[in-house]
Amino acid sequence: MIQVENISYSVSGNNLLDDVSAAMDSGKLTVILGPNGAGKSTLLKALSGEVKSSRGSVLIDDIDLNVWDQEYLAPRRAVVSQFNQIEFPFTVAEVVMLGMWPAKNLQKIEQPELIAEGVMRELDVLSLAHRQYGTLSGGEQQRVAIARALVQVAVQARSQNKCYLLLDEPTASLDMQYQHELLRILKDYAVRKFTIVIVLHDLNLALQYADNVIFMKHGKVASVGPINKVLNEKVIEEIFSIKGVIEETKSGSKRFYVNN
Amino acid sequence: MLQIIYRMPSIVSTSSALNKYSNVQTLSSTLGALHQQRRLTLIVLGIGLGIAIILGLAIGPLHIPIKHVINILTDYINPFANYQHDFVEQQVIGSLRGPRVLLGLITGASLAVAGACFQSLFRNPLADPAVIGVSAGASTAAVFYIVLGQSVVMSLFGGVSKFGLPIAAMCGALLAVAVLYVFVNRKGGINVATLLLAGIAVNAFCSAVTGVLVFLSDDQQLRELTFWTLGSLARAQWDGVIPTFIWLCLVLAILVSLGNALNALAIGESSAFHMGVNVQRVKKILIIFGAAAVGAAVAMTGIIGFVGLVVPHIVRLMIGADNRYVLPASAIMGALLMLLADMLARMIMQPAELPIGIITSLLGAPFFLYLLSRRHFLS
Numbered sequence: 144m145i146q147v148e149n150i151s152y153s154v155s156g157n158n159l160l161d162d163v164s165a166a167m168d169s170g171k172l173t174v175i176l177g178p179n180g181a182g183k184s185t186l187l188k189a190l191s192g193e194v195k196s197s198r199g200s201v202l203i204d205d206i207d208l209n210v211w212d213q214e215y216l217a218p219r220r221a222v223v224s225q226f227n228q229i230e231f232p233f234t235v236a237e238v239v240m241l242g243m244w245p246a247k248n249l250q251k252i253e254q255p256e257l258i259a260e261g262v263m264r265e266l267d268v269l270s271l272a273h274r275q276y277g278t279l280s281g282g283e284q285q286r287v288a289i290a291r292a293l294v295q296v297a298v299q300a301r302s303q304n305k306c307y308l309l310l311d312e313p314t315a316s317l318d319m320q321y322q323h324e325l326l327r328i329l330k331d332y333a334v335r336k337f338t339i340v341i342v343l344h345d346l347n348l349a350l351q352y353a354d355n356v357i358f359m360k361h362g363k364v365a366s367v368g369p370i371n372k373v374l375n376e377k378v379i380e381e382i383f384s385i386k387g388v389i390e391e392t393k394s395g396s397k398r399f400y401v402n403n
Numbered sequence: 404m405l406q407i408i409y410r411m412p413s414i415v416s417t418s419s420a421l422n423k424y425s426n427v428q429t430l431s432s433t434l435g436a437l438h439q440q441r442r443l444t445l446i447v448l449g450i451g452l453g454i455a456i457i458l459g460l461a462i463g464p465l466h467i468p469i470k471h472v473i474n475i476l477t478d479y480i481n482p483f484a485n486y487q488h489d490f491v492e493q494q495v496i497g498s499l500r501g502p503r504v505l506l507g508l509i510t511g512a513s514l515a516v517a518g519a520c521f522q523s524l525f526r527n528p529l530a531d532p533a534v535i536g537v538s539a540g541a542s543t544a545a546v547f548y549i550v551l552g553q554s555v556v557m558s559l560f561g562g563v564s565k566f567g568l569p570i571a572a573m574c575g576a577l578l579a580v581a582v583l584y585v586f587v588n589r590k591g592g593i594n595v596a597t598l599l600l601a602g603i604a605v606n607a608f609c610s611a612v613t614g615v616l617v618f619l620s621d622d623q624q625l626r627e628l629t630f631w632t633l634g635s636l637a638r639a640q641w642d643g644v645i646p647t648f649i650w651l652c653l654v655l656a657i658l659v660s661l662g663n664a665l666n667a668l669a670i671g672e673s674s675a676f677h678m679g680v681n682v683q684r685v686k687k688i689l690i691i692f693g694a695a696a697v698g699a700a701v702a703m704t705g706i707i708g709f710v711g712l713v714v715p716h717i718v719r720l721m722i723g724a725d726n727r728y729v730l731p732a733s734a735i736m737g738a739l740l741m742l743l744a745d746m747l748a749r750m751i752m753q754p755a756e757l758p759i760g761i762i763t764s765l766l767g768a769p770f771f772l773y774l775l776s777r778r779h780f781l782s
Contacts, residue, residue: 193673217679224673230526231669231724236433241666245679260430272433291670295678 144169145307145338150189150199159185160196161362167340167355169305172326172333174349174370175342177359178383183342184225186359187311190340191222204305217245219299220307221292225315227284229276235287236272239263242294252298259294265328266290267321281316289313289325293332300335308332310341314348326352350374350389350397358382441722441732448735452508455742459504460496462746464754467492498641506639507745507759508738509651510700511710515737516658517696518711519718519729521580523665524689525587527598528716529774531767532697533708535598536605537579541694541701542631543609543616544575550616550624565643569650573698579605580694584686634705634760636745647703654696655734661685662727669724707760709767710737716774 145167152160159182167173167190175183188194190201192208201208203220221242229238239262243255252258263269266286271279276287289310296306308329314322322345330352333339343349349356349370356373358366360382366373379399380386387401460472475488475496514532521530521537532538548571556567586601617628630638664685667675676682700707718732741759744766748757 188673191673191677193676213676213681214679217677220677222674222677224671226671227674229670230528231522232719233669233724234433234437236430236437237666237723237725238670239430240434241670242678244663244667248679256431256434263430269429272430273436 144204144305145190145340146202146205147186147190148199148202150196150201152185152189152194152196158362160189162199163189163359163362163364164199165357165364165367167338169336169338170333171354172330172339172341172352173355173357174353175340175357175359176344176346176349176382177365181359182362183359184311185362186357187222187309187340187342191220191309193222203307214245214248217295218249219296219304220309221295223289223292223308223310223313225311227288233276234272235268235274235276235279238276238287239268239272239291239294242291243298245295246298250298255298258297258301259290262290262293262297266293267324282318282321285313285316286321286325296337300332300337303336306332306337308337308339310339312342312344314343314345322348323351346374346379346399350399437723437725441725441728444718444721445728445732445735448732448739452735452739452742455739455746456504456508459507459742459746460500463495463500463749465491465495467495472496502639502641502644503636503745504742505648506644506703507636507741509648510636510704510707511714511737511739511741512655512734513651513696513700513737514707514710515714515733515740516655516730517693517700519715519726519733520658520661520665520689520693520696521711522715523668523726524584524686524693525598526669529712529771530598531709531712531771532576532693533706534712534771535579535583535602536609537576537583537694537697538701538706538708539606539609540579541572541576541698542706543612544578544698545572545702546613546616546628546631547571547575549627550620566646569647569699569702572702573695576698576701577691577694579609580690584690631701631705632760633758634707634763635748635756635758636704636741637756639703643703647699651696651699654692654699657688657692658696659730659734661688662725662730665726665730666724669726705758705760707741708764709771710740710763712774713767713770714740716770 147163147165150160150163151158163182163186175186177183185194189196192201192213203211203216239259240255243252243259246252247255260269263272266289268283268286268290271283271287276284279287292308292310296308300306310329313325317325326348329339329341333354353370355368356366356370357364358373358378365382366378374389376387376389385401387399389397389399391397457469457472460476461467461469471489471492475493478488518531521532521535522528524530545568548568552571553567583598583601583605587598613628613632617625620628664675664680667678667680668682668685672682714737715729715733718729718736722728722732744762745759748759748762751757
C-alpha cells in the first residue's frame with residue numbers, strides 16, 4: 144500500500160502539488176485522471192521519489208520513502224516513465240534483462256532468462272528480442288519498457304512479496320488491442336498483491352479496468368475513491384469541463400460518451 | 404481461462420509476421436549469440452593488440468626483425484632466457500620504442516574509455532574528449548602551468564615536481580567537464596546539439612587563453628607549446644611513462660567497473676534512479692575519473708583527437724551497447740588504434756615523423772561528419 148499524506152511541491156512559485164493526500168491499496172488498480180497540467184505525472188513522480196515534496200510524506204509499506212534504501216526498494220517497485228528513448232544500440236533482449244539487475248544485486252537468481260522470457264511472452268515482445276531497441280516503433284518500445292519494469296519486480300513477485308508498479312501514460316502509443324491487453328495484464332498483476340498506479344487519459348479504459356480513481360485538478364485532489372462511487376457525469380463535467388453521459392452496456396460495463 | 408482465449412487472436416496475428424524470419428529468436432538464444440560475438444571480438448582485439456605492440460617495437464628508421472623483438476621481449480620477462488642480442492636493437496627497444504609503445508597503449512585506452520564514459524554521462528554518442536573541449540581544458544592548464552605556474556611553484560616551494568604538469572592538466576580537464584556538465588544539465592540535456600555547441604565555446608575559450616600565453620612565453624617555452632596542440636608520443640621516456648601508466652591503470656579500473664551503472668543510465672537518469680542506482684554518485688565518479696584519464700593522457704601526449712569518438716562507436720557496432728563489454732573492449736581497441744596511428748605517423752615521412760594528432764584527426768574528422776550525417780542529431 145502506498146499512502147500519500149499532505150504532500151506539496153512547487154516549482155518557481157507554481158504549486159504543482161497542493162496538499163495532496165490519497166491511499167493506493169495493495170491488490171488494487173488505481174488510476175490517476177485529470178486534465179493536462181493537473182499534476183498527474185508530478186504526483187506519480189512524488190510516489191516514485193523522483194521529485195521530493197516540500198511538505199508531507201509518502202509511505203510505502205508504512206515506511207517513509209526517504210527512509211527506504213533504494214537498492215532494496217528497486218526489486219519491489221518499478222516505474223514506467225513517459226519517455227523511453229535510448230541513444231545507444233541496445234537489443235531488446237539487453238534492455239529487458241537490464242531490469243533483472245536490481246534483483247541480481249541482492250540475491251542469486253536461478254535462470255533469470257526464463258523469468259524474463261515469461262514476462263516478454265505476456266507483453267508479446269519475445270519475437271523482438273534480437274531487434275535493436277532504437278529501430279522499434281513507439282508502441283513496441285513502450286511494451287519493451289513495460290516488460291523491463293515487470294522483470295524488475297518479477298523475482299520478488301514470485302516469492303509472493305508485495306510489489307509496486309507506477310506507470311505514466313503507458314497506453315499512450317499503444318494500439319487498441321495492446322491497450323486492452325496491457326490493462327488486462329496489469330489487472331492480473333493487481334490480483335497478485337501488486338499495488339498498481341497508472342496515469343491515464345482514456346476515461347473508458349479507466350471505467351473498464353480501474354478499481355479506484357484519483358481525480359486531479361490544479362495540483363489538488365478533486366475526488367478520490369472507488370470508481371463506481373466517484374466517477375459520474377457531474378464530476379467529469381466539473382473536472383474536464385465537458386458534458387457527457389455514462390451508459391451501462393448490456394454486458395454490465397460502463398461507457399462514457401460526449402454530447403455535442 | 405478467459406485470458407487464454409482472449410490472447411488467441413494476438414498469437415495468431417503475430418505468428419504470421421514471425422514466419423517471415425526462418426528461425427524464431429528467443430531471449431536465451433539472442434543473449435547467447437551476443438555473448439559469443441563479444442567473446443570472439445575481445446579475443447580478436449586482444450590478438451590484434453599483441454601484434455600491434457610487436458610491430459610498434461619493430462618498425463621505424465632502424466628496422467628490427469620481428470624474431471629479434473620477440474627474443475628481446477622474452478628476455479625481459481624470463482630471466483633464464485639467454486639470447487645474444489644486437490646491442491643497438493636492444494637499446495632502441497629498451498629506451499626509445501619501449502616507453503613510446505607503452506605510452507601509446509595506455510593513453511589510447513584512456514582516451515577511448517573516457518570517450519565512452521562521457522558519452523554515457525551526457526547521453527550523447529558524439530561526446531569525444533577533444534571535440535567537447537575536455538582535452539583543450541587539460542592542455543590549456545598544462546600550458547598555463549609551464550608559462551606561469553612553474554615559476555610560482557618554484558618561488559613557493561623552492562623546487563618543481565614532475566607531477567606538477569599532469570596535476571595541472573587534470574585540474575584543467577576537470578574544470579572543462581564540470582562547466583560542460585552544469586551547462587548541458589541546465590538545458591535539460593536532451594538535445595544532442597547543445598553539448599557540441601558548448602564544446603565549441605570551451606574549445607574557443609581555451610585556444611584564446613593559450614594564444615595569450617603564447618605571447619607571454621619565451622623562446623624555450625614556445626618550442627614546448629607547439630607540442631600541446633598537435634599531440635605526439637615522441638617525448639616518451641620511462642621516468643614519465645611509468646607513473647602515468649600506473650595512475651591510468653587505476654583510473655581505468657575504476658571507470659571500467661561502472662559498466663552496470665552506465666547501462667542503467669543509458670535508459671535514462673530517472674529510470675536508473677528507479678533501478679536503485681545512486682545516479683549522483685555515479686555521475687561524480689564519471690566526471691572526476693573521466694577528467695583524470697584525459698588530463699593525465701594529455702599531459703604526456705598533448706591533444707590527440709577523435710580516439711574517444713571513433714573507438715567506442717566501432718566497438719558498439721561490433722558487440723552492441725552493453726557497457727560491461729563496451730568499456731574493456733574500448734580500452735583494448737583504443738590502445739590498438741593509437742599504436743597503429745603512431746606507426747603511420749612514424750612511417751609516412753621517414754625519417755621525420757608527423758604528430759600523431761594529425762593522423763587521428765585526418766581519420767576521425769570525416770568519421771565524425773559521417774556520424775552527423777547518418778543520424779538526425781541536429782533536427
